[in-house]
Amino acid sequence: MQAASPHNQHQDQASGTPKVGLFVTCLIDLVRPRIGFAAISLLEQAGCLVDVPQSQTCCGQPAYNSGDDNHARALARNVIAGFESFDYVVVPSGSCAGMIKKYPPLFQGDPAWQQRAEALAARTYELLSFLVDVRGFRPKGVTLHTSATYHDSCSGLRQLGVEAQPRALLASVEGLSLTPLPGHDICCGFGGTFCVKYPAISNAIVDEKARDIEDTKADLLLGGDLGCLLNMAGKLHRRGAATRTFHTAEILAGMGSGPAIGEEG
């Protein structure tokens, strides 16, 4: 493993085309690749040069949240090494972006790695917050005539302050009306490994969430974290609800007329 090396990321920044490494997240990789392509499209529209390092796998959150620090550290090293050459790391998930920001304390007593972890954490952003806060981006010419409601996923909301950004971006989509979701800031019961370790509690939570979503009568459910979206979409489908679920990036990238989660396309 190479030692900390000087970064050249600011050269690209200076030229106005930042080099962005997209961290795809394991769930997007496995279940819904189109979110990754939507993210690339939005980042390119926002004037970034995007690459997806092949060495990436998982951010290590399942291990970290289970208290398995050794494995979490090993996966953190893999992410740090894979993304060090970029100006920014952008993640279409508040939860995984938040995990990368939690790397530094994992390397207490290892100053070289801690420094690399800190440098990476400082350059890491959740996709929508990057688009708005760093790039000042607004989508142009995107139309979708329908109604939607929005769920704020917990890591993005409370750890990274992602709340106004998705709403501002969605307001630029012509024809889209956003209905507030009561309890939009209440956890959906996904919680990573929580939902499979304590399925009955998780079910009780998401059942309540699904009822709230159905009560809005909105056609679409939107959010920024595929884990939460899979949980809610899976429950809505089991309940026989007509609500269709998309990642916000898909809507913003003009992919909202395609298949929703669970629809064959």
Next chain:
Amino acid sequence: MSLTHPESATSSRADNPFAIPFDERVREALDNKSLKIAIDRTTNTARVKRAAAVASWPGFAQARDLGKRIKDHVISHLDHYLVEFEANAIRSGAKVHWASSSDEACAIVVDLCRKAGAKSVTRSKSMLGEEIGLPHALEEAGITRVETDLAEHIVQLAHDRPSHIIWPALHRTREEVAELFRTHHHRPQNSDDIESMVASAREELRGRFLAADVGISGANFLIADTGAICTVTNEGNAELTTTIPRVHIVTAGIEKLVPSMPHALVLLRLLVRSATGADLTQYTTFHCGPKRPGDRDGPEEFHIVLVDNGRTKMLGEGLEEMLRCLRCGACMNHCVVYRQIGGHAYGGAYPGPMGSVITPVLDGLDKAHDLPEACTLNGNCQAVCPVDIPLPTLLRGWREKSWREGLEPQVVRQSLGLWSFGARHPFLYRLGTAIAVRGMRLLAKQGWISSMPLASGWTRYRDFPKPAPRTFMEEWKQHQNKKARSQA
């Protein structure tokens, strides 16, 4: 059933909730439909009122920060303030006792009751009393205990345990309480309306307040520079417990110290608004020493039992931030897990997120390791905590210890180990995910998978969408290759 023999039917189940596995406690709670109704009624109101109270307090964030700093200061100078409090309490005429464990604390209280020749004691609910098992100790000593908090009165009649730290009987609906009063009260009211139910309880308790030899209370704050204790209630039962009987015994955790009255007032505002959304409770009382010559009322003896019971251990083991806790209950009112399973399922004296941090200290991580795990780490508990306790971080700390000590089930350890091994080897990982995606697609019908081996925890309750034909990485590689070919 008479109030004078309330404990006779206490079951062993209630004595040791940890004897029942966590999953079973959870199932029992989830199956109890009226429990959910009761939880929703109280916590929904509490959340709305707290939000309004915070919104109408422009200085809330500053007060929260100040409250946090006051508690941190006291906790890092605990020895100093304990000595100061003791000296001032003695000066006011109080007798100060020290207890390092719950058994010691109970022994001191029981001994004081015996010396006072007490046949009947009134108790104003305190969480510390629950923590140290005082009700049980009094019962064993043959001392009649009368719970005076309305909710504790309900809990006592039902041979139950408290399920919330502010609303001990939160788990019971009004309808259930009316039924309980009809069965147990000597002159029950016919009506189910709250006013007449309260009147019935008042009539039941009034004589017992007057007849008690000893009153036992907790303390919300111990004020170092005066030696006074502060209690807050909405029913006035603490005042009737601490002033009428000849002897008043306070049991309090050592972390309840504050340097002075102004500090107590900062924390008091944070406590009450976070707990109930009210500006203040109906009764906020500062007690300082026993009755003095010329005083019209007050106890002749005033004892303060200062209890450690794991607190200094928390100080040494990275849990010092938990000692900031004001016991307001906001974390449980806002916890998605608490709001589904209620307080009893947690097993310990303290439920909800704060209980999940404290219970492993009090009852052992081996018994309580499920509690820090059964949390989505969504962070709302910290967001609403009036002293900003990093509950998710502390809970993860317990998970780390559980992992180190091998308390997690083997199947969890093995699957995570396998996942992590794959994720550390990108080539293997790509191969594995490509195979997994194709395998999962075979299970799908009309876009959804409703039963998946090894993932029954998910598919028992929800469907899983059929994955795309190829992983993102496969698609991306092809996309890149195409681009390279077109550029060549």
